Amino acid sequence: MLLDRSSRVSAGLLAAALASTLWSASVHAADTTPAAQLQHWSAQAGAPGNAARGQAFFNTKHGGEWSCASCHGTPPTTQGQHANTGKLIAPLAPAFNPKAFTDTAKVGKWFKRNCNDVLSRACSANEKADVLAYLNSLK
Numbered sequence: 790m791l792l793d794r795s796s797r798v799s800a801g802l803l804a805a806a807l808a809s810t811l812w813s814a815s816v817h818a819a820d821t822t823p824a825a826q827l828q829h830w831s832a833q834a835g836a837p838g839n840a841a842r843g844q845a846f847f848n849t850k851h852g853g854e855w856s857c858a859s860c861h862g863t864p865p866t867t868q869g870q871h872a873n874t875g876k877l878i879a880p881l882a883p884a885f886n887p888k889a890f891t892d893t894a895k896v897g898k899w900f901k902r903n904c905n906d907v908l909s910r911a912c913s914a915n916e917k918a919d920v921l922a923y924l925n926s927l928k
Protein backbone atom coordinates (compact mmCIF):
# COMPACT_ATOMS: atom_id res chain seq x y z
CA MET A 790 0.00 0.00 0.00
CA LEU A 791 2.80 2.33 0.99
CA LEU A 792 4.71 1.37 -2.12
CA ASP A 793 1.67 1.90 -4.23
CA ARG A 794 1.20 5.36 -2.85
CA SER A 795 4.81 6.42 -3.38
CA SER A 796 4.83 5.14 -6.92
CA ARG A 797 1.74 7.22 -7.58
CA VAL A 798 3.53 10.23 -6.11
CA SER A 799 6.55 9.71 -8.31
CA ALA A 800 4.32 9.28 -11.33
CA GLY A 801 2.81 12.61 -10.41
CA LEU A 802 6.25 14.19 -10.09
CA LEU A 803 7.26 12.73 -13.41
CA ALA A 804 4.16 14.18 -15.04
CA ALA A 805 4.91 17.58 -13.50
CA ALA A 806 8.53 17.44 -14.68
CA LEU A 807 7.38 16.44 -18.15
CA ALA A 808 4.85 19.24 -18.25
CA SER A 809 7.43 21.83 -17.25
CA THR A 810 9.87 20.48 -19.84
CA LEU A 811 7.20 20.76 -22.50
CA TRP A 812 6.31 24.23 -21.30
CA SER A 813 9.88 25.51 -21.43
CA ALA A 814 10.34 23.83 -24.82
CA SER A 815 7.31 25.71 -26.10
CA VAL A 816 8.76 28.99 -24.82
CA HIS A 817 11.77 28.42 -27.07
CA ALA A 818 9.79 26.86 -29.89
CA ALA A 819 9.86 28.27 -33.38
CA ASP A 820 7.73 31.41 -33.32
CA THR A 821 8.97 33.07 -36.49
CA THR A 822 10.49 32.21 -39.87
CA PRO A 823 13.27 33.74 -41.98
CA ALA A 824 10.62 35.03 -44.41
CA ALA A 825 8.62 36.59 -41.57
CA GLN A 826 11.78 38.20 -40.20
CA LEU A 827 12.56 39.72 -43.61
CA GLN A 828 9.01 41.00 -43.86
CA HIS A 829 9.10 42.38 -40.33
CA TRP A 830 12.33 44.38 -40.78
CA SER A 831 11.36 45.55 -44.26
CA ALA A 832 8.08 46.87 -42.82
CA GLN A 833 9.97 48.59 -39.98
CA ALA A 834 12.39 50.11 -42.49
CA GLY A 835 9.63 51.15 -44.87
CA ALA A 836 11.54 49.55 -47.74
CA PRO A 837 12.26 45.98 -48.87
CA GLY A 838 15.58 44.44 -47.83
CA ASN A 839 18.25 44.46 -50.51
CA ALA A 840 20.43 41.33 -50.78
CA ALA A 841 23.39 43.04 -52.49
CA ARG A 842 23.50 45.74 -49.84
CA GLY A 843 23.14 43.09 -47.15
CA GLN A 844 26.07 41.14 -48.56
CA ALA A 845 28.29 44.23 -48.57
CA PHE A 846 27.20 45.11 -45.04
CA PHE A 847 27.89 41.57 -43.85
CA ASN A 848 31.42 41.43 -45.27
CA THR A 849 32.54 44.92 -44.26
CA LYS A 850 34.15 46.10 -41.06
CA HIS A 851 32.40 49.11 -39.66
CA GLY A 852 35.24 50.86 -37.89
CA GLY A 853 36.00 48.03 -35.49
CA GLU A 854 37.99 44.83 -35.56
CA TRP A 855 35.27 42.53 -36.92
CA SER A 856 32.76 42.14 -39.71
CA CYS A 857 29.77 39.81 -39.43
CA ALA A 858 31.78 37.43 -41.61
CA SER A 859 34.61 37.31 -39.05
CA CYS A 860 32.56 34.88 -36.97
CA HIS A 861 29.87 33.67 -39.36
CA GLY A 862 32.13 33.05 -42.38
CA THR A 863 31.50 34.17 -45.93
CA PRO A 864 29.22 33.08 -47.39
CA PRO A 865 27.69 32.00 -44.05
CA THR A 866 26.50 28.67 -45.43
CA THR A 867 28.82 26.49 -43.39
CA GLN A 868 29.71 26.38 -39.73
CA GLY A 869 31.28 29.61 -38.50
CA GLN A 870 33.86 30.02 -35.78
CA HIS A 871 33.86 32.72 -33.13
CA ALA A 872 36.72 35.12 -33.87
CA ASN A 873 37.61 35.32 -30.18
CA THR A 874 36.68 32.08 -28.46
CA GLY A 875 36.92 29.64 -31.36
CA LYS A 876 33.44 28.35 -30.49
CA LEU A 877 31.72 26.79 -33.49
CA ILE A 878 28.64 28.59 -34.77
CA ALA A 879 25.88 26.94 -36.79
CA PRO A 880 25.51 28.32 -40.35
CA LEU A 881 23.64 31.63 -40.34
CA ALA A 882 21.96 31.18 -43.74
CA PRO A 883 18.56 29.58 -43.13
CA ALA A 884 18.78 27.18 -46.10
CA PHE A 885 21.75 25.57 -44.33
CA ASN A 886 20.42 25.76 -40.78
CA PRO A 887 16.73 25.03 -40.17
CA LYS A 888 16.90 26.70 -36.73
CA ALA A 889 18.20 30.07 -37.93
CA PHE A 890 15.70 32.92 -37.62
CA THR A 891 12.98 30.78 -36.06
CA ASP A 892 13.07 32.25 -32.54
CA THR A 893 12.26 35.95 -32.14
CA ALA A 894 13.99 36.26 -28.78
CA LYS A 895 17.17 34.61 -30.05
CA VAL A 896 17.27 36.77 -33.20
CA GLY A 897 16.76 39.90 -31.09
CA LYS A 898 19.41 38.93 -28.58
CA TRP A 899 22.10 38.20 -31.16
CA PHE A 900 21.33 41.10 -33.47
CA LYS A 901 21.72 43.37 -30.47
CA ARG A 902 24.92 41.80 -29.23
CA ASN A 903 26.60 41.24 -32.62
CA CYS A 904 25.71 44.64 -34.08
CA ASN A 905 27.12 46.22 -30.97
CA ASP A 906 30.33 44.18 -31.33
CA VAL A 907 30.75 45.09 -34.99
CA LEU A 908 29.30 48.63 -35.26
CA SER A 909 29.37 49.81 -31.65
CA ARG A 910 25.66 50.53 -32.07
CA ALA A 911 22.41 48.74 -32.85
CA CYS A 912 21.74 47.78 -36.48
CA SER A 913 18.97 49.81 -38.11
CA ALA A 914 15.81 48.15 -39.42
CA ASN A 915 17.16 48.84 -42.91
CA GLU A 916 20.40 47.01 -42.19
CA LYS A 917 18.56 44.06 -40.64
CA ALA A 918 16.22 43.84 -43.64
CA ASP A 919 19.23 43.89 -45.99
CA VAL A 920 21.05 41.18 -44.01
CA LEU A 921 17.91 39.00 -44.02
CA ALA A 922 17.46 39.51 -47.77
CA TYR A 923 21.07 38.45 -48.29
CA LEU A 924 20.92 35.42 -45.99
CA ASN A 925 17.59 34.24 -47.39
CA SER A 926 19.01 34.47 -50.93
CA LEU A 927 21.77 31.95 -50.16
CA LYS A 928 20.77 28.52 -51.43
Ligand code: HEC
Binds near residue numbers: 879889896
Ligand atom coordinates in the same frame (compact mmCIF):
# COMPACT_ATOMS: atom_id res chain seq x y z
C1 HEC B 1 32.38 37.93 -32.42
C2 HEC B 1 31.66 36.91 -33.17
C3 HEC B 1 30.42 37.34 -33.95
C4 HEC B 1 30.32 38.38 -34.83
C5 HEC B 1 31.38 39.38 -35.24
C6 HEC B 1 28.95 38.35 -35.32
N1 HEC B 1 28.26 37.29 -34.76
FE1 HEC B 1 26.30 36.85 -35.06
N2 HEC B 1 26.44 35.29 -33.75
C7 HEC B 1 27.58 34.93 -33.07
C8 HEC B 1 27.26 33.81 -32.19
C9 HEC B 1 28.24 33.10 -31.25
C10 HEC B 1 25.89 33.51 -32.39
C11 HEC B 1 25.04 32.43 -31.70
C12 HEC B 1 25.02 31.16 -32.48
C13 HEC B 1 24.14 30.13 -31.84
O1 HEC B 1 24.11 29.99 -30.62
O2 HEC B 1 23.43 29.46 -32.59
C14 HEC B 1 25.41 34.46 -33.38
C15 HEC B 1 24.11 34.51 -33.83
C16 HEC B 1 23.60 35.46 -34.67
C17 HEC B 1 22.20 35.59 -35.03
C18 HEC B 1 21.06 34.68 -34.56
C19 HEC B 1 20.70 33.72 -35.67
C20 HEC B 1 19.65 32.71 -35.29
O3 HEC B 1 20.03 31.62 -34.86
O4 HEC B 1 18.46 32.99 -35.43
C21 HEC B 1 22.09 36.67 -35.86
C22 HEC B 1 20.82 37.23 -36.48
C23 HEC B 1 23.42 37.20 -36.04
N3 HEC B 1 24.32 36.45 -35.31
C24 HEC B 1 23.72 38.27 -36.85
C25 HEC B 1 24.98 38.86 -36.94
C26 HEC B 1 25.25 40.05 -37.72
C27 HEC B 1 24.23 40.80 -38.57
C28 HEC B 1 26.57 40.35 -37.54
C29 HEC B 1 27.33 41.55 -38.07
C30 HEC B 1 26.77 42.85 -37.74
C31 HEC B 1 27.13 39.31 -36.66
N4 HEC B 1 26.12 38.44 -36.31
C32 HEC B 1 28.45 39.27 -36.22
C33 HEC B 1 28.82 35.54 -33.17
C34 HEC B 1 29.13 36.65 -33.93
